Amino acid sequence: MDRIIETPESNYGQLTIAEAKLIQENLGEQINLSPMEGEIKTIAGADISLDINSEKVYAGMVVLSYPDLEPIAYSLVETINMFPYVPGYLAFREIPALLKVYEQIPVKPDCIMFDGNGILHARRLGIATHFGVLTDTVTLGCAKKKLAGNYADPGEMKGEYSLVTDKGDTIGYALRSKLNVKPVFISPGHKMSLKDSMDITLQCLGKHRLPEPTRRAHEFVNRFRIGELKEGFHELEQ
DNA sequence: GCGACAG
DNA sequence: ATCTTGTCGC
Structure with a gap:
């Protein structure tokens, strides 16, 4: 039973799926979905980019002002792939690198998407919840495809949404983030309510399908991968 | 057994 | 996730 106490810092070692599942069930007891406390002044977007023919992982977080949504800083870290992608x-697979990215940020954001x-x-226990419980931070998730549950297609207008349910629980929303695009899937991660996750996401919608935090994070880690940006913490000129 | 399956 | 060309729309 020693192996299941492997930490993210150790890249979760060579955990088996059965062991990873036990860790998830364990972390599940600490999930906090009570309404968020305090005002949001900054929100970060988190994402990783992979090199198609190498073991390199380019992870990053972009901190944006809120509700202005202007990028004000970013943190980038390059690591090595240690865990395969398993639905x-x-x-x-992603948290070990993102923890390093987060530790590198001097003034932590109020929330992370x-x-x-x-x-x-x-x-x-999706990645937003896992990271939130592990670091005791306020988090939410925005996925481009459905992972679990059932939902009715939301209205076609930007901002319309429907509930995603699973075994009697409401676990998130299918949100039409832009006119004529497939919905994105929103859910609270940790230290915020279901409603908080939707309120915050609606405030983060811009001209694109993805909310600004994750859209920017995706943009920055890709620029990092192609050598346009360098590893480390950087503040942006405002 | 069958279908689903974030990135 | 990543690769890639054209195409449609603001």
Whole structure:
């Protein structure tokens, strides 16, 4: 039973899926979905980019002002792939790198939006929830595809949404983030309510399908991968 | 057994 | 996730 106490810092070692599942069930007891406290002044977007023919992982977080949504700083870290992509276990692949990215930020953001799910997960432990519980931070998830649950297609107008339910629980929303695009899936990660996750996401919508935090994070980690940006923490000129 | 399956 | 060309629309 020693192996299941492997930490993210150790890249979760060579965990088996059965062990990873036990870790998720364990973390599940600490999830906090009570209404968020305090005002949001900054929100970060988190994402990773992979090199198609190497083991390199380019992880990053972009901090934006809120509700202005202007990028004010970013943190980038390059690591090595240690865990494969397995549906339902994305956190074990991306969190080790994202923890380094987060530690590198001097003034922490009030909230973090992940490219993936929060509680919209079979065991309610998507990457946003996993990271939130691990670091005791306020998080939410925004995924481009459905991972679990059932939902009715939301109205076609920007801002319309429907509930995603699973086994009697409401675990998130299908949101039409822009006219004529497929919906994105929103769910709270940790230290915020279901409603908070929707309120915040609606405030983060711009001209694109993805909310500004994750859209910017995706943009920055890709620029990092192609050598346009350098590793480390950087503040942007305003 | 069958279908689903974040990035 | 990543690769890639054209195409449609603001």
